[in-house]
Amino acid sequence: xxxxxxxxxxxxxxxxxxKHILINAVKHGGKASIGxxxxxxxxxxxxxxxxxxxxxxxxxxxxxxxxxMDTSSQRALLNELDPSALAEKDREETKELPExxxxxxxxxxxRFAPNPDYVLxxxxxxxxxxxxxxxxxxxxxxxxxxxxxxxxxxxxxLPEAYIQIKEDLRWLGVKWDEEYIQSLxxxxxxxxAKKLMEVSGAYIDLCSQEExxxxxxxxxxxxxxxRSPEDNLELFDKMLSGHFGEGEAVVRVKTDLNDPDPSIVxxxxxxxxDTDRYPHPLTGDRYIVWPTYNFASAVDDKLMGVTHIxxxxxxxxxxxxxxxxxxxxxxxxxxxxxxxxxxLQGFILSKSRIKKLTERYPDRFSGPNDxxxxxxxxxxERGILAETIxxxxxxxxIKPTDASISWDNIAxxxxxxxxxxxxxxxxxxxxxxxxxxxxxxxxxxxxxxxHPDNDKLGSRILKLIDNDGKLCVYVSRSDIDRLLGGGxxxxxxxxxxxxxEVYRSGENGAAARYISxxxxxxxxxRLKIIQWVGSNSVNAIVKxxxxxxxxxxxxxxxxxxxxxxxxxxxxxxYGFVKVLRKTxxxxxxLYIHE
Amino acid sequence: MNRSVKSHPxxxxxxxxxSSDSEGGCYLLDPGEASIKHVDACRKPLKCFTEFPFEEAYxxxxxxxxGCSAREFVVMDASSGKGIYxxxxxxxxxxxxxxxxxxxxxxxxxxLGYGDRIGxxxxxxxxxxxxxxxxxxxxxxxxxxxIDKPQKAILLIAxxxxxxxxxxx
Numbered sequence: 001x002x003x004x005x006x007x008x009x010x011x012x013x014x015x016x017x018x019k020h021i022l023i024n025a026v027k028h029g030g031k032a033s034i035g036x037x038x039x040x041x042x043x044x045x046x047x048x049x050x051x052x053x054x055x056x057x058x059x060x061x062x063x064x065x066x067x068x069m070d071t072s073s074q075r076a077l078l079n080e081l082d083p084s085a086l087a088e089k090d091r092e093e094t095k096e097l098p099e100x101x102x103x104x105x106x107x108x109x110x111r112f113a114p115n116p117d118y119v120l121x122x123x124x125x126x127x128x129x130x131x132x133x134x135x136x137x138x139x140x141x142x143x144x145x146x147x148x149x150x151x152x153x154x155x156x157x158l159p160e161a162y163i164q165i166k167e168d169l170r171w172l173g174v175k176w177d178e179e180y181i182q183s184l185x186x187x188x189x190x191x192x193a194k195k196l197m198e199v200s201g202a203y204i205d206l207c208s209q210e211e212x213x214x215x216x217x218x219x220x221x222x223x224x225x226x227r228s229p230e231d232n233l234e235l236f237d238k239m240l241s242g243h244f245g246e247g248e249a250v251v252r253v254k255t256d257l258n259d260p261d262p263s264i265v266x267x268x269x270x271x272x273x274d275t276d277r278y279p280h281p282l283t284g285d286r287y288i289v290w291p292t293y294n295f296a297s298a299v300d301d302k303l304m305g306v307t308h309i310x311x312x313x314x315x316x317x318x319x320x321x322x323x324x325x326x327x328x329x330x331x332x333x334x335x336x337x338x339x340x341x342x343x344l345q346g347f348i349l350s351k352s353r354i355k356k357l358t359e360r361y362p363d364r365f366s367g368p369n370d371x372x373x374x375x376x377x378x379x380x381e382r383g384i385l386a387e388t389i390x391x392x393x394x395x396x397x398i399k400p401t402d403a404s405i406s407w408d409n410i411a412x413x414x415x416x417x418x419x420x421x422x423x424x425x426x427x428x429x430x431x432x433x434x435x436x437x438x439x440x441x442x443x444x445x446x447x448x449x450x451h452p453d454n455d456k457l458g459s460r461i462l463k464l465i466d467n468d469g470k471l472c473v474y475v476s477r478s479d480i481d482r483l484l485g486g487g488x489x490x491x492x493x494x495x496x497x498x499x500x501e502v503y504r505s506g507e508n509g510a511a512a513r514y515i516s517x518x519x520x521x522x523x524x525x526r527l528k529i530i531q532w533v534g535s536n537s538v539n540a541i542v543k544x545x546x547x548x549x550x551x552x553x554x555x556x557x558x559x560x561x562x563x564x565x566x567x568x569x570x571x572x573x574y575g576f577v578k579v580l581r582k583t584x585x586x587x588x589x590l591y592i593h594e
Numbered sequence: 595m596n597r598s599v600k601s602h603p604x605x606x607x608x609x610x611x612x613s614s615d616s617e618g619g620c621y622l623l624d625p626g627e628a629s630i631k632h633v634d635a636c637r638k639p640l641k642c643f644t645e646f647p648f649e650e651a652y653x654x655x656x657x658x659x660x661g662c663s664a665r666e667f668v669v670m671d672a673s674s675g676k677g678i679y680x681x682x683x684x685x686x687x688x689x690x691x692x693x694x695x696x697x698x699x700x701x702x703x704x705x706l707g708y709g710d711r712i713g714x715x716x717x718x719x720x721x722x723x724x725x726x727x728x729x730x731x732x733x734x735x736x737x738x739x740x741i742d743k744p745q746k747a748i749l750l751i752a753x754x755x756x757x758x759x760x761x762x763x
Contacts, residue, residue, distance in 0.1 A: 286709030
């Protein structure tokens with residue numbers, strides 16, 4: 001394609017424009033956007049600002065050309081234009097994560113501690129992947145997977161989530177050395193609660209929430225705060241055996257009563273949950289006194305030897321709470337790295353919303369792995385590669401700022417990875433049969449490679465339709481409509497086949513006249529290239545996720561799809577698709593992205 | 595124990611000496627044969643036992659400071675002639691139920707796991723609470739005091755390995 005852009009014919013401004021378009025395209029999987037390019041061009045040549053409108057117009061023109069090139073041609077052209085720009089980009093791509101504080105090789109222990117109340121989404125992938133990379137890859141230490149499932153009432157664990165989460169992690173390539181389930185460690189928490197009471201670090205509070213709030217807001221201690229350790233232990237035994245109901249007694253960790261954050265003051269470490277009403281999926285009604293997230297998580301980090309906690313910034317308050325607990329027990333708090341949230345724009349990430357939708361419309365959504373949801377399983381179903389998720393997480397790293405990832409960003413990264421490894425097939429939507437007059441007989445069957453740059457993907461035979469001696473093909477109706485527009489005829493290249501002139505024929509019909517076979521002719525005539533299928537084609541349905549719905553496209557696709565075992569293909573001029581199912585008559589495909 | 599001793603339990607507690615005047619009678623334990631028999635009198639170093647009022651016995655047989663048995667004792671089932679023998683110093687878990695009304699759901703000889711239901715109680719507010727075991731083992735003593743206000747029940751639970759079965763001769 002670089003022939004279309006002859007660098008020696010460009011003036012200095014155009015060369016600058018093309019350079020920034022190419023940099024932007026290489027960075028975003030082959031598709032440059034106009035906005036950032038304008039900023040870059042005007043940023044490097046402020047003297048052009050008065051001509052901004054003209055510059056924008058030039059950029060628009062070149063963007064179209066650059067975006068129609070494949071990524072390898074874009075890189076080649078950029079290398080020709082400014083090799084240092086490409087080297088800069090490559091350096092950026094291999095950027096390394098910063099070092100962890102007080103970390104040494106072989107001694108770092110990290111953990112990923114999901115709540116199995118639902119499957120993981122992109123946001124959860126960040127702590128999981130970073131804990132793995134730091135714990136195992138960078139510091140060659142240990143990583144722990146811990147299921148934090150001690151709230152059977154509000155965040156009721158889902159039995160299938162314990163399995164699905166592990167599947168999601170394996171898919172991401174995250175490996176862990178040890179695995180724990182908190183609901184199976186309750187006696188350990190009870191023992192530590194007793195120890196905490198023995199050192200007067202905690203007490204049993206029998207006040208109602210309302211009463212406690214009053215004391216707290218007036219910065220006064222709750223009357224139960226100074227009870228003796230022996231009395232607290234006796235009451236704790238009563239809590240454990242079931243003498244108290246929900247809300248009648250809690251264990252509180254003593255903090256500074258003047259802490260500026262009231263929610264930290266004497267925070268709750270244990271509460272009663274009526275497991276007759278809310279049985280835990282693993283332990284049923286065996287336990288009624290449950291540690292809060294902050295107690296169980298803090299205690300386990302110590303007992304499991306965690307040295308570095310990598311978690312989202314929203315946990316900062318929890319860190320403050322847990323430090324009080326560590327002080328009471330004379331423990332040293334691990335290093336904590338708080339990073340920002342990772343949001344996925346345009347996708348549903350909310351567990352409650354996904355749960356509601358899948359429960360209310362089980363016939364419309366396949367479950368948490370539905371490709372319209374932003375869960376990891378959903379993204380996987382959609383055809384997003386684990387490598388893409390890993391790259392996103394590595395890219396955002398441990399920055400404390402929130403990061404918002406758009407679907408376009410994900411698609412651009414994913415496209416870059418899929419492009420070289422995916423076979424390219426032709427698919428025509430709403431097919432129209434076009435017979436080519438004067439087509440040489442040798443065109444009745446041609447061999448074409450599956451990928452222009454990857455010979456390893458092999459080739460296939462494309463057969464034309466023999467219609468009483470005339471060779472015919474199917475093309476998309478929309479292509480013919482666009483080609484002919486208001487006119488009667490237009491020249492076009494049928495990909496891999498021939499250059500033809502298409503003209504109107506009969507009612508709503510079209511036919512074509514053969515011009516030549518040579519691709520160089522097409523380039524010289526600046527012909528648009530369109531895809532087609534011949535006699536060896538089968539039916540195809542492509543499902544496009546649009547918000548919470550699917551738009552369906554029907555057409556014909558090369559029949560070689562039935563014999564191949566690939567999961568993902570690139571449909572020429574359509575985008576990447578994933579095979580959902582195949583039958584002898586055709587295939588149902590899911591649209592991934594452009 | 596395969597059989598419970600709920601039907602007619604009585605408790606024999608180790609004493610230094612016992613004579614025909616003793617209200618609770620005298621019993622001699624033969625640990626070798628795992629049997630106990632009624633005798634007119636006995637004294638140390640023989641293993642001499644006498645019957646204690648069942649509902650009060652826990653005060654004598656359990657050392658709450660150490661969490662173990664303060665004396666040797668045997669809980670007998672009159673109808674079957676079988677009993678449970680616990681040595682001095684055996685670790686025992688105490689479970690206490692206290693409420694407006696208390697109903698025990700286990701019997702002597704029942705095997706318990708952590709969290710198993712041991713009874714119910716009705717609170718002063720009229721709410722029902724399931725009371726669960728905080729230990730696992732065998733119930734070796736279960737006394738219900740329905741006359742007390744609030745009502746009370748006391749359970750002593752021993753580890754499986756510390757429970758020996760004996761029979762009356």
